[in-house]
Amino acid sequence: MxxxxxxxxxxxxxxxxxxxxxxxxxxxxxxxxxxxxxxxxxxxxSGQRADIPLPFQNAAGGAVTTESGRVLSSATAPCGNPAAGTVLTAEPPQAHGDTGQCVQTLVAIGSGPNRGANTLLEFRSGPGQPDLAVGDDIRVSRQVDDAGTTTYAFYDYERTxxxxxxxxxxxxxxxxxxxxxxxxxxxxxxxxxxxxxxxxxxxxxxxxxxxxxxxxxxxxxxxxxxxxxxxxxxxxxxxxxxxxxxxxxxxxxxxxxxxxxxxxxxxxxxxxxxxxxxxxxxxxxxxxxxxxxxxxxxxxxxxxxxxxxxxxxxxxxxxxxxxxxxxxxxxxxxxxxxxxxxxxxxxxxxxxxxxxxxxxxxxxxxxxxxxxxxxxxxxxxxxxxxxxxxxxxxxxxxxxxxxxTGARGPVNAPATPADTPRSRT
Missing domain, CATH: 1.20.1640 (Multidrug efflux transporter AcrB transmembrane fold)
Structure with missing residues (x-):
């Protein structure tokens, strides 16, 4: 058997x-x-409010407020335009005098209390200055002094x-x-x-x-x-x-x-x-x-x-x-x-x-x-x-x-001699 x-x-x-x-x-x-x-x-x-660092303060000591703007025109003109940074509802006046050449950029204000008005940004030509083109969307900072006068300045490009x-x-x-x-x-x-x-x-x-x-x-x-x-x-x-x-x-x-x-x-x-x-x-x-x-x-x-x-x-x-x-x-x-x-x-x-x-x-x-x-x-x-x-x-x-793995040795280990089939007569 x-x-x-x-x-x-x-x-x-x-x-x-x-x-x-x-x-x-x-x-x-x-x-x-x-x-x-x-x-x-x-x-x-703790949740305590920290003082705003000086470079990021507005004139009142609060956080700098930025508004959206769009570049309407850009041209070279004499520096020292008295309308630079102010709120404009008409064409800006022309600067006169030999004070060097600046890039003057007319910007439409797109948000905030002066939305719909314009402002004039003035930059001296040179490295580190923004190169603004007509149609560029930018951010402008808004400052209000103690007398209630609002001024604007270039802050950054709009990247939203x-x-x-x-x-x-x-x-x-x-x-x-x-x-x-x-x-x-x-x-x-x-x-x-x-x-x-x-x-x-x-x-x-x-x-x-x-x-x-x-x-x-x-x-x-x-x-x-x-x-x-x-x-x-x-x-x-x-x-x-x-x-x-x-x-x-x-x-x-x-x-x-x-x-x-x-x-x-x-x-x-x-x-x-x-x-x-x-x-x-x-x-x-x-x-x-x-x-x-x-x-x-x-x-x-x-x-x-x-x-x-x-x-x-x-x-x-x-x-x-x-x-x-x-x-x-x-x-x-x-x-x-x-x-x-x-x-x-x-x-x-x-x-x-x-x-x-x-x-x-x-x-x-x-x-x-x-x-x-x-x-x-x-x-x-x-x-x-x-x-x-x-x-x-x-x-x-x-x-x-x-x-x-759960075994210290192979799970499907090779058969040992004791495991191999044996026949008995």
């Missing part, structure tokens, strides 16, 4: 993660979430409709390609900006410590963006846990880089204005927060990709072990690191291009250029982002491989 026995493995995918390890990952994410909420409550801004059109095209392309996930990602962008405007900036303005504020804001953004865009699953939980760990690492690295390189942030004009008009705000803290927030995007990109890669390899690997899934995902991760690091460095170099151009014609040595604070900030920012990026890959890949 013939008798046979065999062990069959008919799993269609990787063995699920054991409940204990899954609970550990979930518990860590819950703990981080609770810590984020507690930190936000403790660091929540071009930017709105670009944003609409961006949103349509994202939604067309990524469908509902793309729409959720756009909602996540809105939430991220909301966190920055409602929490991060007011807290920094109140003088709160920069590192906790930046870490709490970044964690809140990550929870919202990752789960909203990619759904709630073990895959996204692996990416989130890896990103949070990398974020803490980026915070420590940012602090160390700023302290070791003695970066003050005062080489940037905006920081000088903050130091001059918002004395309770730490400039180095502001610089540190910028380092941390700036690393979020690239960390999120890499960790989500690595988690997805590990789970896909586990699903298609016909019972691959954790080690095999980890090594396979790391091969993808190394390529991702290589491409993202130079992308990161070139992005920062692009933002500092005007400064590098000035240095290139100043006959300064390369060492002086690279160690000057303006360039050192970009180098430190690139180094911090690159280190956090590189270390986030094995960290996230390890977490994802652990969650994507």
């Amino acid at each position: 013939a008798h046979s026995h065999s062990h069959s493995h008919s799993l269609t995918g990787p063995s699920p993660m054991g409940p204990l390890a899954a609970k550990i990952v979930i518990a860590l994410l819950v703990a981080c979430g609770v810590a984020t909420l507690v930190g936000a409550a403790l660091l929540w801004p 409709w071009p930017l709105a059109a670009l944003a609409a095209v961006f949103a349509l392309v994202i939604i067309a390609v990524a469908r509902w996930r793309g729409l959720r990602a756009l909602v996540g962008i809105g939430i991220a900006f909301g966190v920055l405007v409602v929490f991060l900036l007011p807290a920094l303005r109140d003088g709160a410590p920069a590192v906790p504020v930046a870490v709490v804001a970044s964690a809140a953004i990550l929870y919202a963006v990752i789960y909203l865009a990619h759904g709630v699953s073990l895959r996204t939980s692996a990416a989130l846990l890896g990103t949070l760990a990398s974020l803490l690492l980026a915070a420590v690295l940012s602090w160390a880089a700023i302290e070791l390189a003695h970066l003050t942030g005062l080489s940037e004009d905006q920081n000088n204005e903050v130091a001059a008009y918002l004395g309770n705000v730490s400039i180095t803290g502001l610089l540190l927060a910028g380092f941390i927030i700036g690393s979020l995007g690239v960390l999120n990109d890499v960790t989500v990709t690595q988690a997805s890669t590990a789970f896909e390899l586990a699903a298609l690997g016909d019972g691959a072990s954790r080690r095999e899934v980890f090594l396979g995902a790391m091969r993808v991760g190394r390529d991702h690191i290589a491409s993202t690091v130079y992308t990161l460095v070139l992005a920062y170099a692009g933002s500092a291009l005007p400064l590098l151009l000035l240095f290139s014609v100043a006959n300064r040595s390369l060492t002086d250029v690279l160690t000057s604070e303006s360039v050192a900030i970009e180098i430190a920012r690139s180094a911090v982002g690159g280190i956090a990026l590189a270390l986030s890959v094995p960290l996230t890949t390890g977490i994802a491989a652990l969650l994507a």
Whole structure:
């Protein structure tokens, strides 16, 4: 009589993660979430009104008011027209005298209390002056002095409709390609900006410590963006846990880089204005927060990709072990690191291009250029982002491989001699 026995493995995918390890990952994410909420409550801004910095004040000490305008004509005329900046309901008078040549631009006021009237803007020819053409839409600032006299001045170009059109095209392309996930990602962008405007900036303005504020804001953004865009699953939980760990690492690295390189942030004009008009705000803290927030995007990109890669390899690997899934995902991760690091460095170099151009014609040595604070900030920012990026890959890949596979060995292991059919007579 013939008798046979065999062990069959008919799993269609990787063995699920054991409940204990899954609970550990979930518990860590819950703990981080609770810590984020507690930190936000403790660091929540006071809501006190801050004094408006002098460059942004009007004559009465309030915020500068801007109105829309459209260029009607532009011509060269003698400087010193007495009607410049005033509200006009008729043709402006002509200036006389030998005071140099200026560009005089007649602008129709399109909003505010003087809508329908005109004003005359006067510019001396030269670099840095706006080059206005007939039909250009611009913004003009409106000032009212103590005597009630209203004057107008050029403020900026009107960019509402071009930017709105670009944003609409961006949103349509994202939604067309990524469908509902793309729409959720756009909602996540809105939430991220909301966190920055409602929490991060007011807290920094109140003088709160920069590192906790930046870490709490970044964690809140990550929870919202990752789960909203990619759904709630073990895959996204692996990416989130890896990103949070990398974020803490980026915070420590940012602090160390700023302290070791003695970066003050005062080489940037905006920081000088903050130091001059918002004395309770730490400039180095502001610089540190910028380092941390700036690393979020690239960390999120890499960790989500690595988690997805590990789970896909586990699903298609016909019972691959954790080690095999980890090594396979790391091969993808190394390529991702290589491409993202130079992308990161070139992005920062692009933002500092005007400064590098000035240095290139100043006959300064390369060492002086690279160690000057303006360039050192970009180098430190690139180094911090690159280190956090590189270390986030094995960290996230390890977490994802652990969650994507449940067996220490292959699920569909080759048959052993004891498992092969045997015949008995």
